[in-house]
Amino acid sequence: MMPIKVVIVGAGIVGSSIARVLSMYEDFDVTLVEKEPDVGWGSSKANTAIIHPGHEEEPDVHPLRARLCREGNILWRQWTRELSIPVKWPGELMVFFNEEEEKNAKKYIELAKLNKIPGVRVVYRNELLQMDPSINPSALGAIYAPTAGTISSFEAVIAIVENAVENGVKLLTEAEVRGVKVVDKKVKGVETTKGFIEADIVINAAGLYSDKISHMAGIDSGFVVRPRRGEYFLFDENVRVKPEKLLHTTPTPITKGVYAITTIHGNLMIGPTAEDLPMDAKDETSTSEKGLEYVWKESERLLKELPPRTKIIRTFAGLRPEPPGGHWRIEAYDDPWGFVNAAGIRSPGFTAAPAIAYYVLNLIKDKYGVSLVKKKHWNPYRSDIVRVKDKSLQEIDELIRKNPDYGEIICYCKTVSKAEVIEAIERMKKAGVKTITIDGIKFRTRAGLGMCQGSFCRWRIALLISQYTGVPLYQVVVKKDLYGVGEVKALLKS
Amino acid sequence: MLELNYDSVVIGAGPAGIAAAIRAKELGLKTVLVENRDLLGGIPLQCVHPGFGLHYFREDLTGTEFIYRFFDKMEKLGVEYLLKSHVHSIELVSHNEKIVNVITPQGVMRLNTKTLIYTAGARERHIFEINVVGDRPAGIYTAGEAQTLMDIYGIIPGKEIVIIGSGDVGLIMARRFALEGAKVKAVIELMHYPGGLTRNIVQCLQDYDIPLYLGHVVTRVVGKRRVEKVVVTKVDEKLKPIKGTEFEIPCDTVVLAAGLIPNLDMLEKIGLIIDPYTRGPIVNEFLETNIPGVFVAGNALVVNDLVDYVVEQGELAAEGAYYFVENDGIPTVDWKPIVRGRNIRFIVPHYVSGKRDVVLYARVQQPEKNVIVTIPEVGWKMKQFNVRPAEMIRVKLTKRLLERASSAEKISIEVIPGE
Numbered sequence: 001m002m003p004i005k006v007v008i009v010g011a012g013i014v015g016s017s018i019a020r021v022l023s024m025y026e027d028f029d030v031t032l033v034e035k036e037p038d039v040g041w042g043s044s045k046a047n048t049a050i051i052h053p054g055h056e057e058e059p060d061v062h063p064l065r066a067r068l069c070r071e072g073n074i075l076w077r078q079w080t081r082e083l084s085i086p087v088k089w090p091g092e093l094m095v096f097f098n099e100e101e102e103k104n105a106k107k108y109i110e111l112a113k114l115n116k117i118p119g120v121r122v123v124y125r126n127e128l129l130q131m132d133p134s135i136n137p138s139a140l141g142a143i144y145a146p147t148a149g150t151i152s153s154f155e156a157v158i159a160i161v162e163n164a165v166e167n168g169v170k171l172l173t174e175a176e177v178r179g180v181k182v183v184d185k186k187v188k189g190v191e192t193t194k195g196f197i198e199a200d201i202v203i204n205a206a207g208l209y210s211d212k213i214s215h216m217a218g219i220d221s222g223f224v225v226r227p228r229r230g231e232y233f234l235f236d237e238n239v240r241v242k243p244e245k246l247l248h249t250t251p252t253p254i255t256k257g258v259y260a261i262t263t264i265h266g267n268l269m270i271g272p273t274a275e276d277l278p279m280d281a282k283d284e285t286s287t288s289e290k291g292l293e294y295v296w297k298e299s300e301r302l303l304k305e306l307p308p309r310t311k312i313i314r315t316f317a318g319l320r321p322e323p324p325g326g327h328w329r330i331e332a333y334d335d336p337w338g339f340v341n342a343a344g345i346r347s348p349g350f351t352a353a354p355a356i357a358y359y360v361l362n363l364i365k366d367k368y369g370v371s372l373v374k375k376k377h378w379n380p381y382r383s384d385i386v387r388v389k390d391k392s393l394q395e396i397d398e399l400i401r402k403n404p405d406y407g408e409i410i411c412y413c414k415t416v417s418k419a420e421v422i423e424a425i426e427r428m429k430k431a432g433v434k435t436i437t438i439d440g441i442k443f444r445t446r447a448g449l450g451m452c453q454g455s456f457c458r459w460r461i462a463l464l465i466s467q468y469t470g471v472p473l474y475q476v477v478v479k480k481d482l483y484g485v486g487e488v489k490a491l492l493k494s
Numbered sequence: 495m496l497e498l499n500y501d502s503v504v505i506g507a508g509p510a511g512i513a514a515a516i517r518a519k520e521l522g523l524k525t526v527l528v529e530n531r532d533l534l535g536g537i538p539l540q541c542v543h544p545g546f547g548l549h550y551f552r553e554d555l556t557g558t559e560f561i562y563r564f565f566d567k568m569e570k571l572g573v574e575y576l577l578k579s580h581v582h583s584i585e586l587v588s589h590n591e592k593i594v595n596v597i598t599p600q601g602v603m604r605l606n607t608k609t610l611i612y613t614a615g616a617r618e619r620h621i622f623e624i625n626v627v628g629d630r631p632a633g634i635y636t637a638g639e640a641q642t643l644m645d646i647y648g649i650i651p652g653k654e655i656v657i658i659g660s661g662d663v664g665l666i667m668a669r670r671f672a673l674e675g676a677k678v679k680a681v682i683e684l685m686h687y688p689g690g691l692t693r694n695i696v697q698c699l700q701d702y703d704i705p706l707y708l709g710h711v712v713t714r715v716v717g718k719r720r721v722e723k724v725v726v727t728k729v730d731e732k733l734k735p736i737k738g739t740e741f742e743i744p745c746d747t748v749v750l751a752a753g754l755i756p757n758l759d760m761l762e763k764i765g766l767i768i769d770p771y772t773r774g775p776i777v778n779e780f781l782e783t784n785i786p787g788v789f790v791a792g793n794a795l796v797v798n799d800l801v802d803y804v805v806e807q808g809e810l811a812a813e814g815a816y817y818f819v820e821n822d823g824i825p826t827v828d829w830k831p832i833v834r835g836r837n838i839r840f841i842v843p844h845y846v847s848g849k850r851d852v853v854l855y856a857r858v859q860q861p862e863k864n865v866i867v868t869i870p871e872v873g874w875k876m877k878q879f880n881v882r883p884a885e886m887i888r889v890k891l892t893k894r895l896l897e898r899a900s901s902a903e904k905i906s907i908e909v910i911p912g913e
Binding site: 238283285286287288289292310312313314315316388393394396397400401404405406407408409412413415417451452453454455456458459463473474477478479480481482483484485486487488 | 495530578580582595597598599600601602604617618620621622623627628629630631632633635636638639642643644647648649650651652653674713714716718719720746759762763
């Protein structure tokens with residue numbers, strides 16, 4: 001049997017999850033195509049990193065979102081274990097401060113019942129402040145949803161892609177799709193900046209750009225995906241304010257409210273805003289004074305206190321894709337035959353991604369009559385990089401005996417060793433990442449995520465990248481551009 | 495895990511740590527110097543400009559020349575040191591027993607020590623600490639990072655440079671870039687006066703026609719892949735950006751020289767008390783912190799403008815450690831606080847005994863002309879034509895002078911208008 005050639009456009013959380021699920025079957029030969037130098041660099045990277053319980057979705061308006069969010073929440077518990085993705089499940093509190101907000105918040109108890117989300121209930125001030133003393137004591141109460149979790153969103157995409165590649169998926173980075181080739185109403189492949197790739201099935205998981213890909217296949221020119229910007233503050237690990245639960249204000253029609261959470265890496269994070277940008281602003285990930293000030297004010301309302309501004313280690317913004325009416329477009333088409341949309345996946349898309357992947361699998365099976373033969377040797381597991389920071393002194397000592405590079409610390413703030421950086425470089429090569437970037441190392445090892453924001457370790461990581469890839473130091477890439485512009489020696493010569 | 499015993503463990507092999515280790519060794523303490531990097535010397539290694547050692551050696555040396563003189567001395571004395579060694583954690587056992595856990599390529603070491611001299615320097619403020627919004631592309635460096643790239647690894651970070659901060663670091667980096675053929679478009683300074691020494695304003699900016707914008711701030715960085723430009727805004731008297739005064743400077747590189755912050759996380763975890771004005775620890779005249787037997791010197795203590803002071807502090811901390819080891823702790827005395835008077839931003843140390851000579855380091859709050867710096871309790875006065883925050887005031891008070899204040903509850907330093 002000749003496997004069905006599948007191209008998935010976009011190595012974000014949706015595309016990589018689909019790749020992993022398809023890799024379970026003999027039927028497919030999957031290529032995951034990504035325009036950026038690395039995986040998960042779009043909406044999947046810069047978001048609130050919440051695994052939502054699913055009690056905020058209206059089943060009559062967004063039935064697919066409601067269903068796949070609930071299913072995704074359950075699937076993540078398995079996926080995070082199999083792939084050793086950092087996750088914790090503290091539950092979330094939607095905090096209300098006045099009667100109007102209370103009325104609004106209680107709506108979600110009804111939605112929880114409709115969506116069959118377990119354990120959702122209202123808690124009032126006394127219990128609330130015991131549950132999480134970091135909440136502003138003027139809060140009246142909150143809706144508690146115990147099944148909410150928080151994940152390392154960029155590490156999740158990396159882990160899923162590593163596992164998918166281990167199971168036969170090919171990753172092609174820095175390949176921007178320029179056209180979808182259709183002959184006789186059948187998909188034949190995609191034209192990319194890295195050449196033509198043949199395909200029987202093309203799956204569009206291009207997030208913010210999924211409207212463009214959809215149009216390339218000749219589908220519904222009215223379908224547009226708008227960028228919606230969210231801005232955040234990230235604080236140092238070493239601050240007093242550390243919410244135990246995932247806290248947020250009551251949602252408005254366009255946002256789930258402003259969150260205050262302790263991330264999986266132990267940092268306080270507050271945000272986001274929700275600001276609709278013009279259609280052509282799909283790379284507008286700049287922060288703004290107005291947006292950041294809004295986040296600060298809302299967080300002051302939500303929390304008992306905020307850390308001083310001197311403890312801010314980073315501000316950032318991410319863009320979420322916003323499809324018309326908030327409706328996800330997940331369809332397998334007759335015309336062109338072989339084109340599948342997993343398009344316009346807005347929140348709770350991260351939560352739902354594993355469930356979306358199975359949903360897409362079933363669409364393909366039903367629409368295109370695929371038999372689905374499970375691989376005998378599919379490996380569900382992927383191990384994480386061994387991290388010195390997570391180990392006891394005794395364990396670190398043993399690691400160093402085996403490999404002295406564990407004894408050389410590159411990132412002081414996050415205690416990241418040379419061995420971890422080298423392992424990240426090797427993993428990137430193995431996964432098929434063509435350009436080893438400093439940011440790629442940061443997202444895999446956490447080097448540079450601390451208080452100094454890389455001023456002590458960036459050049460040391462660049463040196464290791466240069467040493468292990470043969471790229472001259474000044475040509476090492478930070479994220480999308482070079483670290484330096486030339487060598488002093490060369491300038492002296494000229 | 496290897497366990498070793500010391501009288502003193504010195505953390506950080508920059509000028510303060512090296513000076514401390516040498517002095518401790520001279521005094522006969524069993525000492526080890528612990529360094530993260532694969533070479534000794536710290537920041538002076540990458541400083542190819544002169545201005546080092548004018549006080550200490552009475553010579554004008556480059557950073558590298560300055561620090562190499564200490565290497566020779568270290569070798570002669572046989573000072574013990576560990577490279578590529580990262581302090582994982584510090585445990586306090588009793589007033590004179592500490593354990594320093596160190597990760598090294600040879601394994602984890604547990605260093606039992608009576609005293610600790612912490613000389614791990616400062617970190618640079620980064621782009622997210624100075625209220626800049628906008629993009630986060632390639633092309634943003636701290637001054638130290640840019641200097642490392644240029645002068646250790648021979649890499650030019652960029653061609654069209656905007657420097658944020660007019661302290662000596664910013665000024666020297668401006669000249670450094672100009673010398674390598676880069677175009678330095680501007681130095682932007684938030685304050686209404688320059689942050690660096692006058693000689694550096696002249697020799698680093700004016701000699702190279704580099705514009706200095708005082709009372710301006712970079713409010714936005716623009717650039718998708720690489721920095722394309724910065725938006726600069728004028729600030730008012732209270733340093734708030736004035737709407738409508740924005741203008742753009744095209745550039746491909748932003749270099750941050752926006753100040754240093756003592757690097758003390760490791761000690762804060764074991765209860766170090768910080769002075770909000772220096773952002774360093776509160777110390778007595780031996781540079782001993784609130785944690786008995788833990789001494790701090792150099793830029794981890796207070797951000798200095800001269801390496802000579804850094805060395806002086808390192809040596810003093812070693813003398814403190816010696817005194818501590820000899821007496822099983824610093825003997826109990828009635829410490830007198832030193833307090834900030836008019837136009838003084840900070841003063842180090844924070845407590846003196848009055849029983850020995852002491853060196854005070856202070857900075858003023860505001861530039862001021864024709865003033866007298868005075869310590870009224872001891873009747874000490876110094877006429878100054880000019881005081882500026884950029885120039886640290888160093889005052890040596892002898893034991894004899896301090897005896898005059900023996901009945902005073904505190905000692906204060908202030909700047910008063912001269913007649």
